Amino acid sequence: MAFGRGSWEVRPVQKIHFVGIKGSGISALAQVYARMGCEVTGSDTDAVFFTDELLRQAGITQVTGPSEKNVQDADIVCHSPAYGDDHIEIKKAKELGIEVLSYPQMLGRLMDGHAEAAITVSGTHGKTTTTSMIANMLLFSKLDPLAIIGSKNYNIGSNGRYGYGHMVAEACEYRRSFHNYSPKIAIINNIDFDHPDYFSGIDDVFEAFQTFVDKVPQDGALITWGDQALCRKLVSKGKVHYFGLKHTNDIYATDVKERRGMLSFMAWEQGQQLGVVKVRAIGEHNVLNVLAAITLSRILEIPFATVQESFAEFGGVYRRFDYLGHIGQLEVYDDYAHHPSEIEATLKAVKRSFPNDHLLTVFQPHTISRTMAFLDEFADALTLSDEVMLVKIYQSAREAGDRAEELTNLLAEKIAERGKTVHLVNTLDEGTEWIRKQRAAQAGLVLTMGAGDIRGIGEQLISVHA
Numbered sequence: 345m346a347f348g349r350g351s352w353e354v355r356p357v358q359k360i361h362f363v364g365i366k367g368s369g370i371s372a373l374a375q376v377y378a379r380m381g382c383e384v385t386g387s388d389t390d391a392v393f394f395t396d397e398l399l400r401q402a403g404i405t406q407v408t409g410p411s412e413k414n415v416q417d418a419d420i421v422c423h424s425p426a427y428g429d430d431h432i433e434i435k436k437a438k439e440l441g442i443e444v445l446s447y448p449q450m451l452g453r454l455m456d457g458h459a460e461a462a463i464t465v466s467g468t469h470g471k472t473t474t475t476s477m478i479a480n481m482l483l484f485s486k487l488d489p490l491a492i493i494g495s496k497n498y499n500i501g502s503n504g505r506y507g508y509g510h511m512v513a514e515a516c517e518y519r520r521s522f523h524n525y526s527p528k529i530a531i532i533n534n535i536d537f538d539h540p541d542y543f544s545g546i547d548d549v550f551e552a553f554q555t556f557v558d559k560v561p562q563d564g565a566l567i568t569w570g571d572q573a574l575c576r577k578l579v580s581k582g583k584v585h586y587f588g589l590k591h592t593n594d595i596y597a598t599d600v601k602e603r604r605g606m607l608s609f610m611a612w613e614q615g616q617q618l619g620v621v622k623v624r625a626i627g628e629h630n631v632l633n634v635l636a637a638i639t640l641s642r643i644l645e646i647p648f649a650t651v652q653e654s655f656a657e658f659g660g661v662y663r664r665f666d667y668l669g670h671i672g673q674l675e676v677y678d679d680y681a682h683h684p685s686e687i688e689a690t691l692k693a694v695k696r697s698f699p700n701d702h703l704l705t706v707f708q709p710h711t712i713s714r715t716m717a718f719l720d721e722f723a724d725a726l727t728l729s730d731e732v733m734l735v736k737i738y739q740s741a742r743e744a745g746d747r748a749e750e751l752t753n754l755l756a757e758k759i760a761e762r763g764k765t766v767h768l769v770n771t772l773d774e775g776t777e778w779i780r781k782q783r784a785a786q787a788g789l790v791l792t793m794g795a796g797d798i799r800g801i802g803e804q805l806i807s808v809h810a
Contacts, residue, residue, distance in 0.1 A: 347747070351382060354442075355561035358382065358383055358419055358617070359382065359383040359384075359385070359417060359419050359420075360374075360377055360382050360383070360384055360385075360418065360419065360420045360421075361384075361385045361387070361414055361415050361418040361420070361421045361422070361433070361437075362374045362384065362385070362386040362387075362421075362422050362423070362424055363386070363388075363422070363423035363424060363427055363428055363431060363433050363434060364386075364387075364388055364423060364424030365385055365386025365387065365388050365395075365399065365404070365407055365785050366386075366389070366391075366393045366395045366396065366399070366407075367388075367395070367424045367426070367447070367517075368395065368494045368495055368503060369447060369451075369492065369494055369501060369503075369514065370422070370424050370447045371395040371398060371399055371493060372405060372491075372492045372494075372502070372503040372504030373422070373447065373450060373451055373454070373504065374386060374399065374402070374422075374492060374504075375398065375399065375402040375404065375502060375503075375504035375505075375506070376454070376490060376492065376504050376505070376506045378402045378403055378404050379402060379506035380506060380511055384402075384404050384406075385404075385406040385414060385418075386399070386404065386406070386407045386408075387407065387408055387409060387410045387411070387414050387433060388407060389409075392609040394495075394496060394662060395503070398434075398485070398496065398502045398503060398504070399642070400417055401501075401502065402502075402504070406422065409549065410431065410432050410433050410753070411432070411433070411723065412432060412433065412436040414433055415433050415436050415437045415440070415442060416440070418437065418442055418453065419442070419443070420443045420444075420445060420450075421433060421434065421437040421441070421442055421443070421444045421445070422445050422446070422447060422449075422450040422702070423444065423445075423446055423447065424446075424447055425446050425447060425448065425518075425519060425521065426744070436624060446524075446526040447521075448516075448521035448522070448525075449524050451492060451513060451524065451525065452524035452525050452526070453698060454511075455511065455513065455525050455526060455527065456526065458490070459526060459528065460513045460528060461509065461510045461511055461528065462510075462511045462513075462525075462526070462527045462528050462529075463478065463510060463511065463512040463513070463527060463528070463529045463530075463531065463540060463640065464512075464513055464514070464515035464525055464527040464529075464530050464531065465478065465512065465513070465514055465515060465531045465533070465636075466514070466515035466516070466517060466522055466530065466531065466532050466533070466553070466556065467531075467532050467533030467534045467535065467569075467809075468517070468534055468535060468536035468537075468538050468631050468683070469533060469534055469536065469629065469683065469685060469686050469689075470532075470533040470534065470629060470630075470632070471494060471514045471515070471516065471533065472493060472495045472514060472661060472664065472680075473625075473630065473633050473661055473664050474531065474533060474633040474636050474637060475491070475492075475512055475513065475514050476493050476497040476664075477492035477494050477501075477633060477634060477637045477654075477655070477658060477729070478531075478636075478637045478640060478663045479493060479497055479505065479512055479516075480497065480499045480500070480514050480654050480657075480658055481637055481640075481641060481646065481650075481651060481654040481655075482509065482510055482512065483499065483500065483505075483654075484650055484653055484654035484657070485644075485646045485650050485654070487507075487509040487510055487644075487646075488507035488508050488509035489505060489507045489509050489510050489511065489512055490505060490506055490507045490510070490511040490512075490697075491504065491507075491511075491512050491513070492504055492511075492512075492513035492514060492805070493506040493513075493661075494512065494514050494660035495661050495662045495663055495664065495695050496659055496661065496679070497659075497660035497662075498660050498661065498662070499657070499658065501657045503662075507595060510644075513525070514775075515527070515530070515556070517539075517552050517553065517556075517761070518539050518542060519542055520552050520555075522552075522556045523552075523555060523556060523559070523763065525556075525559070525586070526559050527559070527560060527564070528561065528563075528564045528565075529560075529564055529565045529566075529567065529582075529640065529643065530556065530557060530559075530560050530564070530565075530567070530580075531539050531566075531567040531568070531569070531583075531636050531639075531640065532553060532557070532566065532568040532569070532575060532578065533568075533569060533614070533632065533633065533636060534569050534572055534574075534575065534632075535549060535550055535553050535572065535574040535575060536549070536579065536683070536685055536737060537549055538683050538714070539710060539714075540713050540714060540716075540717035540718075541711070541713040541714075546574075549701050550577070552771075553578065554577075554578060554579070557578050557579070557580050557595070558580075558581075560580050560581060560582040561581065561582060562581045562582060563582065564580075564581075564582035564583075565580075565582045565583045565584070565585060565643055566580040566582055566583070566584045566585070566631065567584075567585045567586075567587065567636055567640060567643075568584065568585075568586060568587075568640045568720050569586070569587060569588055569632060569636075569742055570586025570587060570588040570590065570592065570593040570594075571588035571590050571593070572588075572770045581777070585639050585642075587632065587635035587636055587639045588632065588635065589628070589632075591612075591615070592783075593614055594639065595611065595612070595635050595638055595639045595642065596611075596612050596635065597609040597610065597611055597612070597621075597631050597634075597635055598612065600611045600628070601779070602626060602627075602693070602696045603697060603698045604697055605624060605625075605626055605665070605667075605697055605698075605767060606622065606624060606625075606697075607622070607623050607625050607626065607627075607630060607631060607634075608620060608621065608622045608623075609621055609631055611635070611638055611648075613642060618638070618648050619648055619649075619652060619706070620652075621634060621651075621652055621655050622652075622655065622656055623655040623656070623658055624658060624659070624660055624689070625627060625658075625660070625665070625693075626665055626693040626694060626696075626697045626769070627689055627690060627692065627693025627696075627697075628689070628692075629686075629689040629690075629693070630693075636803075637651075638651060661679040663678055663679065663799060664679060664680060665677055665678075665690065665693075665694075666678045666679065668799075668802045668803065668805075668806050669806040670806075671780075671784045671805055671806070672784060672785060672787075672788060673786070673787035674783060674784055674786060674787065674788055674789070675701075675787075675788075675789050675790070676789075676790045676792075676802045676805055676806060677789060677791045677802070678791070678792045678793075678798075678799045678802045679791060679792070680793075680794075680795055681793050681794075682709075682710040682714070682793075682794050682795035683714070683718070684718050684721035684722050684724070684725045685707065685725075687707070687722070687725040687726060687728075687793065688724075688725040688728060690724075690791075690793070691703070691705065691725065691728035691729055691791075694789065694791065695728065698789060701787070701788050701789050702730050702731070702786070702787070702788035702789070703729050703730045703731070703788065703789045703791060704729070704730065704731045704732075704779070704783060704788065704789070704790050704791070705726060705729035705732050705733070705791050705793055706732075706735065706775060706779070706790060706791065706793065706798065706801055706802075707726060707732060707733070707734055707735070707793045707794055707796075707798070708734075708735040708736070708737070708738050708791045708792075708793070708794035708796045708798035709722065709734075709737040709738065709751070709752065709755065709794065710737070710738050710794050710795035710796050711737070711738070711739065712737060712739055712747055712748060712751060715737055715751045715752075715755065716751060718756065719751070719754065719755060720758065722755055722758075723755060723758035723759050723761075724765070725730055726759055727759060727762045727763070727764045729764070729791075730788075731764070731765050731766075732758075732764055732765070732766045732767070733766070733767045733768075733769060733775055733778070733779075734752055734756050734758055734766060734767070734768050734769070734772040735752075735753060735769055735772065735775055735794075735797065735798060735801075736748055736749060736752050736769075736770045736771070737749075737751055737752050738794065738795070738796025738797065738798070749770075752768065753768065772797065772798070772800045772801050772804065773804070775801045776800075776804040779801070779805060780805060784805075790805070
């Protein structure tokens with residue numbers, strides 16, 4: 345399959361203003377445009393995020409609070425999907441006749457200019473890790489990638505990278521954002537029901553993915569998980585490549601071994617051994633993420649020895665079973681898992697990788713709607729931990745009402761009904777203090793988990809210890 349590298353030319357855009365610039369995806373896009381030579385400014389909350397430093401490293405220093413003045417001389421205003429036409433800057437830009445694009449629209453435009461070399465990674469789970477692994481693999485292959493990643497890649501040192509080679513970007517299904525993209529190669533890790541505030545059910549989710557796959561051209565490719573029936577149902581004009589753990593896939597794995605945060609397995613291609621892959625990661629879900637990247641490598645004709653080297657040197661991703669440090673013999677990790685399927689996969693992987701370690705999972709539910717929709721599933725998944733601490737729900741700005749305390753208490757009751765010890769706290773400080781006093785002298789693992797600001801407990805524990 346012909347797969348070009350693309351040629352990059354900066355459009356005659358002089359200034360782009362990003363509304364909500366500290367977001368994980370939009371900050372990566374802002375960095376890429378800054379490194380393309382555009383003048384980039386942004387606005388956001390005063391709260392400090394991991395992206396603040398990444399933006400500064402890219403030379404983006406004009407980041408303020410929202411103001412009409414910020415957009416007066418902008419050529420394009422790009423905004424996070426979290427903001428609508430009532431936002432002060434978006435409203436003013438439209439009054440002035442300035443072009444206004446959402447983050448997915450802006451990323452789609454960037455991808456259109458790189459159509460012959462565009463790779464997207466989508467799926468309900470695993471997008472960020474897989475995109476990060478692929479970006480690192482392309483970097484090791486000297487293919488000079490342009491990457492848009494949902495979190496910081498420790499090898500690259502950022503969540504965004506500007507290069508002249510292949511483009512790889514996450515493609516999120518929420519609000520059908522990925523329908524703005526036209527990739528040459530689409531990777532779909534899995535299809536699951538999430539975002540109950542938007543999708544009506546699994547059939548609605550599948551339809552969104554199929555519509556996205558319809559955008560893959562005839563000379564393109566779909567790479568997807570062959571062990572999942574929903575992924576097998578996808579129909580593509582391009583060639584379809586399957587990965588998984590079963591021998592019926594084009595690329596598959598055998599002899600999977602896990603030990604204290606390390607994975608290894610034998611990779612196969614249509615019955616032929618490729619070789620052993622070792623990577624710093626946990627869980628079967630990460631075996632599948634690696635297999636997706638290996639499948640891509642075969643299409644791009646990257647030598648397998650280079651692929652092995654890239655995974656051996658893979659430093660991981662911010663907030664993906666991220667080791668923070670230790671307090672005596674108590675090791676502290678952090679993970680972004682916030683859906684029951686992700687929690688189940690992560691906790692099973694932790695118990696396999698650290699079979700003799702006591703595990704305290706500190707979970708902060710993310711959004712009221714998700715907690716309501718999957719209350720029993722959350723309780724079932726969290727009982728895989730030896731002990732659970734629940735922090736009050738991190739409520740999304742897009743959700744009205746306040747049932748956070750009520751639902752957190754209800755989740756705690758359901759976990760206790762399943763025979764697990766559960767501790768309830770309202771704040772990060774309260775959780776940090778409890779662990780410091782009650783568990784710091786013991787051996788084992790603490791895993792902070794969720795899509796909100798729960799990592800703060802782990803960071804506070806480490807800083808208090810230091």
